[in-house]
Amino acid sequence: MADVALQGRAISVAEKVDRAKVLQRLRLGDAGFRILTRSSAILVLIILGGIIVSLVHGAWPALHTFGFNFLVNESWNPVTENFGAIAPIYGTVVTSLIAMLIAVPVGLFIALFLTELCPMWLRRPIGIAIELLAGIPSIIYGIWGLFVFAPFLQEYVQPFMITTLGSVPGIGGLFAGPPYGIGVLTAGLILAIMVLPFITSISRDVFEAVPPVLKEAAYGLGCTTWEVARYVVLPFTRVGVIGGVMLGLGRALGETMAVTFVIGNAHRISGSILAPGTTISATIANEFTEAVGDLYTSSLIALGLILFVITFIVLACARLMLMRLNARLGK
Amino acid sequence: MTDMTLPTSQTNTPLYRSRQRRNAMTMTLAYAATAFGLTWLVLILAVLLYEGFNGLSLAVFTEMTPPPGAAGGLLNPIMGSLVMTIIAVAIGTPLGMLAGTYMAEYGRYDKLSSVVRFINDILLSAPSIVIGLFVYEIMVAQMGHFSGWAGAVALAVIVVPVVVRTTEDMLTLVPDTLREAAASIGLPRSLMIVKVAYRAARAGMITGVLLAVARISGETAPLLFTALNNQFWSTDLNAPVSSLPVVIFQFALSPYKDWQKLAWTGALIITLTVLTLSIIARALASQRKSS
Numbered sequence: 001m002a003d004v005a006l007q008g009r010a011i012s013v014a015e016k017v018d019r020a021k022v023l024q025r026l027r028l029g030d031a032g033f034r035i036l037t038r039s040s041a042i043l044v045l046i047i048l049g050g051i052i053v054s055l056v057h058g059a060w061p062a063l064h065t066f067g068f069n070f071l072v073n074e075s076w077n078p079v080t081e082n083f084g085a086i087a088p089i090y091g092t093v094v095t096s097l098i099a100m101l102i103a104v105p106v107g108l109f110i111a112l113f114l115t116e117l118c119p120m121w122l123r124r125p126i127g128i129a130i131e132l133l134a135g136i137p138s139i140i141y142g143i144w145g146l147f148v149f150a151p152f153l154q155e156y157v158q159p160f161m162i163t164t165l166g167s168v169p170g171i172g173g174l175f176a177g178p179p180y181g182i183g184v185l186t187a188g189l190i191l192a193i194m195v196l197p198f199i200t201s202i203s204r205d206v207f208e209a210v211p212p213v214l215k216e217a218a219y220g221l222g223c224t225t226w227e228v229a230r231y232v233v234l235p236f237t238r239v240g241v242i243g244g245v246m247l248g249l250g251r252a253l254g255e256t257m258a259v260t261f262v263i264g265n266a267h268r269i270s271g272s273i274l275a276p277g278t279t280i281s282a283t284i285a286n287e288f289t290e291a292v293g294d295l296y297t298s299s300l301i302a303l304g305l306i307l308f309v310i311t312f313i314v315l316a317c318a319r320l321m322l323m324r325l326n327a328r329l330g331k
Numbered sequence: 332m333t334d335m336t337l338p339t340s341q342t343n344t345p346l347y348r349s350r351q352r353r354n355a356m357t358m359t360l361a362y363a364a365t366a367f368g369l370t371w372l373v374l375i376l377a378v379l380l381y382e383g384f385n386g387l388s389l390a391v392f393t394e395m396t397p398p399p400g401a402a403g404g405l406l407n408p409i410m411g412s413l414v415m416t417i418i419a420v421a422i423g424t425p426l427g428m429l430a431g432t433y434m435a436e437y438g439r440y441d442k443l444s445s446v447v448r449f450i451n452d453i454l455l456s457a458p459s460i461v462i463g464l465f466v467y468e469i470m471v472a473q474m475g476h477f478s479g480w481a482g483a484v485a486l487a488v489i490v491v492p493v494v495v496r497t498t499e500d501m502l503t504l505v506p507d508t509l510r511e512a513a514a515s516i517g518l519p520r521s522l523m524i525v526k527v528a529y530r531a532a533r534a535g536m537i538t539g540v541l542l543a544v545a546r547i548s549g550e551t552a553p554l555l556f557t558a559l560n561n562q563f564w565s566t567d568l569n570a571p572v573s574s575l576p577v578v579i580f581q582f583a584l585s586p587y588k589d590w591q592k593l594a595w596t597g598a599l600i601i602t603l604t605v606l607t608l609s610i611i612a613r614a615l616a617s618q619r620k621s622s
Binding site: 017027029030032033037038040041042043044045047048050051054055057058079105106107109110112113114116117118126128129131132133136137138139140141142144146147148151193196197200221224225226227229247250251253254255256257260261282284285288289297300303304307308310312315316317328 | 350351353354357358360361362363364365367368369370371372374375378379382423426427429430432433434436437438443444446447449450451452453454456458459460461462464465467468469472488491495513520521522524525544545546548549550551552555556559576579580583584591594595598601602605606609610615
């Protein structure tokens with residue numbers, strides 16, 4: 001191709017030699033650049049591989065010592081060096097569950113508001129506000145939770161929960177015990193506030209991807225806004241919405257700072273969601289630098305490995321689902 | 332949607348009214364959900380602004396972190412964060428840009444690209460504390476001590492996926508006619524990418540870098556056991572380095588009022604930085620769209 005670029009004027013013999021050189025150089029440069037970019041792309045894979053290998057390597061002493069028991073053992077005792085992961089796993093799952101129970105319906109309704117009800121001039125500002133809030137670092141949510149939200153819950157909400165919900169048979173045990181302020185419920189609520197912007201902005205994006213003719217046809221038949229949302233928008237975007245929800249779940253599972261401030265860091269499984277607990281990430285953040293002994297450190301890395309495996313599966317499912325929706329939209 | 336033109340005999344049926352009622356109810360819920368969501372977010376920002384500005388003074392930017400119970404500033408963590416962020420961006424951006432370039436320019440449809448795309452999307456939302464553990468294993472454990480370099484590398488690992496993603500997206504948006512035009516005048520492919528495609532996608536790629544900076548400027552978890560913390564002024568990147576998020580974490584959980592106040596001020600500084608960066612990034616992106 002460089003031939004064409006170099007033509008146009010008479011080429012003397014001396015220049016012909018130069019041209020060969022120039023072409024050679026360009027060809028080398030081209031190949032070099034291609035190799036450079038390709039190896040950078042491969043490096044992304046190596047990073048992921050490196051994360052897995054290094055975590056397995058670091059976790060090996062703990063996994064070797066405790067075996068499968070590590071996953072089901074509730075004790076976490078640095079003195080006797082007896083470690084088990086079930087309490088942090090339980091805390092991670094329960095806090096994320098509370099967060100999703102609140103954030104998913106609220107997020108979906110906000111997305112519905114933004115795509116169907118909101119006046120045009122207000123859509124952009126609210127949309128931008130939500131996206132900016134998704135970018136606020138989690139430590140901000142943590143510090144707010146510690147100084148503002150937890151005392152508020154302790155003072156007003158939790159005593160009320162204990163006296164009313166605490167005596168309801170069946171679920172009463174969930175709300176037993178003194179109002180600490182910090183605890184599993186508080187962490188779950190903070191997480192809910194944190195993942196709300198993620199879920200909202202993804203659901204809004206997938207809702208907006210619904211072809212207008214489908215909605216117009218439904219409106220033309222006399223459907224109400226709710227019926228359009230329920231029977232046209234939601235079925236059409238189901239895969240995308242589930243993908244978005246799982247993306248939010250991935251965030252909630254791995255979130256560290258917002259939770260560490262308010263969870264209370266207690267290594268036990270309590271029936272009450274008002275009690276302090278711990279999550280995988282909070283345990284690592286709180287104890288890693290203070291861990292003495294190889295087995296202790298290794299157990300914490302093993303926790304990290306478990307967290308990575310769980311979030312990897314959740315995020316992979318989320319991506320596959322979002323990809324399926326995009327494939328259907330022909331993108 | 333209410334249809335005013337229907338005769339009352341049709342709008343007065345029980346079914347019609349129950350549908351209207353259900354619609355009104357759910358729409359009210361949608362309004363309530365939006366109000367609910369925005370309320371929390373406004374509350375958080377209001378408290379943050381109030382507490383943060385309360386402690387904001389010149390001393391915050393000129394003095395070192397104080398011992399418990401004394402007044403002081405945040406100069407060393409601010410510097411530490413700045414230095415580590417700059418190094419992280421300097422490592423992560425070229426890597427991410429090159430990888431994104433391969434995926435958009437050379438192997439847009441090949442197997443490698445789709446695998447990297449998938450893995451990259453997962454790394455994008457992988458828990459940052461795990462990245463901290465990873466860098467601890469490969470750097471801190473090998474070198475035998477915590478260091479600013481380890482912190483910067485941990486942040487760089489977070490920068491890479493963000494830059495890969497935006498670079499690929501932005502290069503994909505560049506019209507193929509531009510590439511064909513460049514090829515037709517005899518530009519080799521590498522020069523076409525650097526001189527034509529990069530220029531066309533420049534605003535978008537800068538946006539990606541800004542978003543990456545915004546992302547890492549608040550990251551705490553990966554720094555906790557890589558850069559650790561340092562009470563004193565230190566320019567030695569082979570030693571532990573202080574950073575804003577880690578100092579906020581430590582100070583907020585302390586029982587000392589002065590420290591807690593500094594934590595709020597630090598939180599305000601981070602939030603304002605992140606918001607400014609995202610707003611600039613957004614403005615750049617929309618500028619590109621309109622031009």
